[in-house]
Amino acid sequence: MFQSFESHSSPDQGPPRLALLRARLAEMGLQGFIVPRTDAHQGEYVAPRDERLQWLTGFTGSAGFCIVLPDRAGLFIDGRYRTQVKAQVDLAAFTPVHWPEVQPGDWIRNNLTAGLVGFDPWLHTADEVEKLEKALKDSGAGICPTRTNPVDQIWLDQPAAPLGRVFVQPEALAGESHGVKRRRLAEALRQAGQRTAVLTLPDSICWLLNIRGADVPRNPVVHGFLLLHDDARAELFSTPAKFDAAVRAHLGPEVTLHPPEDFSSALRGMTGPVRVDKGSAPLAVANILREAGVEVQWGDDPCRLPKARKNAAEIAATREAHLRDGAAMVEFLFWLDREAPKGGLTEIDVVQALEGFRRATNALHDISFDTICGAGPNGAIIHYRVTEQTNRPVRAGELLLVDSGGQYADGTTDITRTIAIGDPGDEARECYTRVLQGLVAISRLRFPKGLAGRDIDALARYPLWLAGQDYDHGTGHGVGAFLSVHEGPQRISRLSEVPLEPGMILSNEPGYYREGDFGIRLENLIVVEEAPAMGDNRSHLGFETLTWVPFDRRLILAERLAPGERDWLDSYHAGVLKRLGSRVGADTLAWLRRACAPI
Template sequence: MFQSFDTVSDPSAGAARLARLRDHLRGEGLAGFLVPRADVHQGEYVAARDERLQWLTGFTGSAGFAVVLPEVAGVFIDGRYRVQVKQQVDLAVYTPVPWPEVKPGPWIVEHLEAGVVGFDPWLHTADEVARIEAALEGSGVTLRAVANAVDAIWEGQPAAPAGAAFAHPVTLAGETSEAKRAHLAEGLRKAGQDAAVITLPDSLCWLLNLRGADVPRNPILHGFAILRADATVDVFVDGAKLGAAARAALDAGVRLHPVAGFDAALRGLAGVVRVDRATAPLAVSRLVEDGGTTVAWGDDPCRLPKAAKNAAEVAGMREAHLRDGAAVVEFLCWLDQAAPKGGLTEIDVVTALEGYRRATNVLHDISFDTICGAGPNGAIMHYRVTRETNRAVGRDELLLVDSGAQYADGTTDITRTVAVGDPGAEARECYTRVLQGLIAISRVRWPRGIAGRDLDALARFHLWVAGQDFDHGTGHGVGAFLSVHEGPQRISRVSEVPLEPGMILSNEPGYYREGAFGIRLENLIVVQQAPAMGDLRDQLCFETLTFAPFDRRLIRAERLSPDERDWLDAYHAEVVAKLSPRLSDGARGWLAAACAPL
């Protein structure tokens, strides 16, 4: 499916919809309501039916939530969306709130003296609700689980997705579903647990070696599962999604049930049941407890094994990145020739890049809507061009392109910022600092047990000493033909998950100057055992998976240390060696020049 450029945000509807919601809340005896960007599976990516936050407010970001009270409606957004939210919501009725600096609980207490705030227990985790309730303690405000108030007023709400599921071959998965379940079941037995509830779509897909089409760009299947300690699994899914081939790929230990039976199955569980309080809807644990069964809080058992890719998955990701890198180089060669002539728009750039990926003849889909920001649009971190916002690619400015692809053997995500003409000395200084951050992450070795938060500052050092920074994490986890954003691994100030071999992450420092330009550079990297050296300590390192040149015209070579120059020259030499055999003659010549030593 090609990327659409139709408008997806309508700020003009926000005031009327907010008024209708408040009328409904008054009728239900509620003083407020929480509107997250979430679905019943608590995944990051949601179907059109579940875009309640966007429908109500106009905000289209991938993270955030609204708190609607009688006199104020706050839209809570993190640093990625501070510019975007101001363009997408009606600021006369919605108030942007910087989150997580401002927490919802204290904000509610500040703006509401007393009353009941409703929430849908299928759209919030136990952790979320507990944090808000703790902040409300002693105030006149309480939370109450209720039916979804937005659904009650949303006329024409889209139907639930019904994408077809398909098998993911074991040659690419590296392990059968039966073997995966056996490993996880052993862990349940050792923990004295009889079952684990799985709600995350990517966990379900990984466990069953299935893929689906229930949300845009990410090949995931909506459903729930109860993994038993005997290694069997009960799966609750719309049976119409599973054709004969998908069903044939499932072994005898997989029992299929209608989604409508999930509630009763939770109430009927016995023994000790693991529920992930950070990812499962609060409704899940409440239903288990309603049946008189003990809930044992614990991590989704699929998340860490899914994150630590096996050899087959890493091999597939390597091949996918070489294929994708060749397509990106063909695109960059075209862009370098076309942009200086003038006449290009952001939509032209996005369409051309997708065309080069489709020319591989094995593209399943792009992995997210391409971010293409020319000049000041590059400062909107997750900008998505529409026909209304489409900007010409001007002379003497920067162009930021963040894109990715889904192939059966892997998921890609790459960002390059390029010069069109001469964007000026300040842009080159900032670009060089961002590049130094990427190089620092690429080169680091660390003792086993270190988490992403311990590495994050390396990407920011050169920006910090210049009084600059970026308001997003340095890296997110990436799935293997699954979600382009995958937990729990991250490189960020708040990530406490130790990095393990096989984990794949992005390495994407940036710098954004509102109204002027944006810079982001991104490669994907995989955690590996570091080669022995020094006193032979057990250390890990990163292998770079992404291959495409950085724009040498934007690099202040004299600012790089000898080690940084050596890394960059070696990386560019590897780009040429790996990709040249896959390129057209014109792109091959262009790449040789683009990757010449500094």
């Protein structure tokens, strides 16, 4: 099994660890310290060594941070985790803070009258630090970088740095060689008058060099830093032991490999201007360059948009990955429909069965994240992870929310289905239907070129808004091609200002959650494409659906659907049957025909 079910949260350890940290801060002459969830690569998913926030507080979410002061410790969490945090931390020691509604600078101003709050400059971007400094201007409090991380100093059994094996991503799946990619990006550097770009994001480095790794659970990336020069040469700073002869031969003579401890000295020897991404590179990178007299120019990671705009080979491979994964999901849903009425299933049973169906494809590299399987009230915990302690029976009369995905060499999948176990009642059906209508609205959408995720996010929420309901997460995130299941910069969110472009893969996942009762989320992956000409021939974009798995017809109130929604749903289900019918067993096919019957 890829997924395990032990609890990684230790709320009882929070207070003594917090006391140790405060004692260390006092020795350093600091009034506070910021403990982020991220690592030096600004990763959402981090290696065990970098789980500082979890180690200190017990909170296991994928986003957030803690600001420790002498008399209080604010744990900043967004809407996805406001239910989860209550069960994972000692609320007498840590105070949950609703973020981004409350910004860290404002919170420090209100809770610290004088003194300095430290931060590790390798764990924060220049953008973050600049906003904090601006917010604290003219206050008695300030922030300052530390030479060492005080959490690392008190974490005596901190795991070692990861040493995952690096392997090659074939050009047939990547769509072009890493030499072609490097030369194209180097030309852009020359046009900008920049000598070098610093890459710090693992998925950018993996995309650029057509490699994959195993340094982070669920995400096939390698930790490292890379210098891309204007002559297309690249210097990669990563533990050499991870790279075997085949990978070194793949990289070739234009990519030189150095140990990570040489990175800082290499920065000091640079000739500027050097491009640094203000929003993703550690502040320490810019500080080292400036201290050495090297000119820094802020600019986006040059891989950011090319990586997001999948080429034809990547999209074709991703389609195949979704068909394979869709067939595994259909086998799973047939199994669940057969077994759940018998009673006796638990959330862990469901997770293990689903992983088994994916493994049976003989193509599964890993799951793309720990499966979220919430029965009844656990479905309302948006990023719920079942453990032996929380494992709940799958009971009749309840909803079961299953959000899961697979990592395959040809693509990354992410799908959510909410399933009726017995009869969950009309209220659940009404909420499910509204969520489905939101997904259909995004799926059917045509929109003018130049619009960003924020311009279309409301369309998924409109059916819920009519009923006075909403959900506290974005409608969609970007997805990589056998890379990170959460990929920027593309997303469907009120906060996203990045224009959507052809080739960008996104999730389409509206939801509704009633704490203590049930959760509903439905998710397909979609890819932006040129829309066929019509009307006055303005340039429009639309979405191609990548995910093909039936929705639970038992939860759909057909009379609430508009004719266009009903037509889309019937067409989608016909497409599921056409694409997957030959990929599943005979008994499953009979079930699939019923599941895909017209509404």
